[in-house]
Amino acid sequence: MNAIGLDIGTGFVKCVSDKKQIKFPSIYACRQLATWEGRGVVEAVGDEAIKMAEIPNTRVKRPVMLGKPIDEKGFEKLVVKAIEMSLETNDALGKSLESNCIIVVGLPYEAKSHAANIKKMITRLFSPKQCTVVAQVLGTLVDVSLADAVVMSMGHGTTEVVVFKNSSPIKGISIHHAVSEIMTEIGSGKTAYVNQEIFTEERTKPHIMSLADALIDDLNHMRQDMECLPIVVSGGGILLPGMKEALESKLGTGIIVPKDPVMSNALGLFKLAVQSC
Numbered sequence: 001m002n003a004i005g006l007d008i009g010t011g012f013v014k015c016v017s018d019k020k021q022i023k024f025p026s027i028y029a030c031r032q033l034a035t036w037e038g039r040g041v042v043e044a045v046g047d048e049a050i051k052m053a054e055i056p057n058t059r060v061k062r063p064v065m066l067g068k069p070i071d072e073k074g075f076e077k078l079v080v081k082a083i084e085m086s087l088e089t090n091d092a093l094g095k096s097l098e099s100n101c102i103i104v105v106g107l108p109y110e111a112k113s114h115a116a117n118i119k120k121m122i123t124r125l126f127s128p129k130q131c132t133v134v135a136q137v138l139g140t141l142v143d144v145s146l147a148d149a150v151v152m153s154m155g156h157g158t159t160e161v162v163v164f165k166n167s168s169p170i171k172g173i174s175i176h177h178a179v180s181e182i183m184t185e186i187g188s189g190k191t192a193y194v195n196q197e198i199f200t201e202e203r204t205k206p207h208i209m210s211l212a213d214a215l216i217d218d219l220n221h222m223r224q225d226m227e228c229l230p231i232v233v234s235g236g237g238i239l240l241p242g243m244k245e246a247l248e249s250k251l252g253t254g255i256i257v258p259k260d261p262v263m264s265n266a267l268g269l270f271k272l273a274v275q276s277c
């Protein structure tokens with residue numbers, strides 16, 4: 001039996017299987033071939049889509065917004081690439097591997113209404129033994145081997161704060177303050193977030209601090225009456241220079257950062273899939 005943990009983020013798709021861990025940009029691109037190139041339309045996702053975007057007549061789409069699917073075709077292509085890459089399959093032989101697997105997918109706390117459709121889509125594409133959709137930050141909680149904690153996941157499009165007691169998400173919120181806000185502030189293009197060097201530039205510093213400020217209010221609000229719970233912070237946002245220090249100083253307490261904060265949700269979702277095997 002194969003186990004798969006899948007986290008389709010606004011910025012990056014993350015997928016973990018028994019075979020490998022993969023991450024690629026949540027970008028879909030297509031372009032009409034020119035007269036001497038042949039006929040029809042070529043499509044690409046992930047790093048290939050970023051490369052294709054250098055050709056002027058390419059249309060670039062971001063199929064995930066605020067952690068939710070907004071372009072069904074593009075979203076489906078991201079899912080197919082992630083699962084095929086993680087199982088190292090893209091042929092008929094691979095179909096038996098795919099149908100013999102257990103897939104756990106993570107969605108934002110406030111995206112439960114999308115769960116049934118995503119499960120239906122994955123079942124249609126791969127006919128897996130089992131497909132479960134859970135709140136994505138449960139992945140981080142499992143990754144750090146805790147049952148009671150306040151988990152904050154700072155992603156590209158959303159930041160989630162969820163309180164867990166006995167591994168159950170008792171309350172949570174999805175906040176629209178996330179890393180993409182910084183990209184908007186500095187006026188960068190659609191795909192600039194893929195290159196993290198931009199965050200070491202002096203001009204991004206004040207925006208990083210202002211994001212920390214915006215999040216601390218929601219985090220403190222969610223922790224009310226539960227200040228004794230450990231705080232775990234995952235997602236690419238916690239890797240922004242100075243972010244961890246800013247959060248700790250504003251909170252007046254230390255936070256736990258998983259070993260690989262970007263992959264943390266997917267790693268925990270994979271562990272959940274393994275437990276169901």
Ligand SMILES: Nc1ncnc2c1ncn2[C@@H]1O[C@H](COP(=O)(O)OP(=O)(O)OP(=O)(O)O)[C@@H](O)[C@H]1O
Nearest residue numbers: 009010011012067155156157158179193235236239
């Ligand atoms: N070292 C890093 N590796 C990956 N992403 C980073 C890093 N440093 C900063 N980031 C930024 O973090 C964001 C990606 O984080 P993450 O993969 O957790 O978001 P996501 O899951 O795609 O988004 P969301 O959870 O909002 O749907 C991007 O904006 C990226 O530029």
Ligand SMILES: [Mg+2]
Nearest residue numbers: 009010155235
């Ligand atoms: Mg995410």
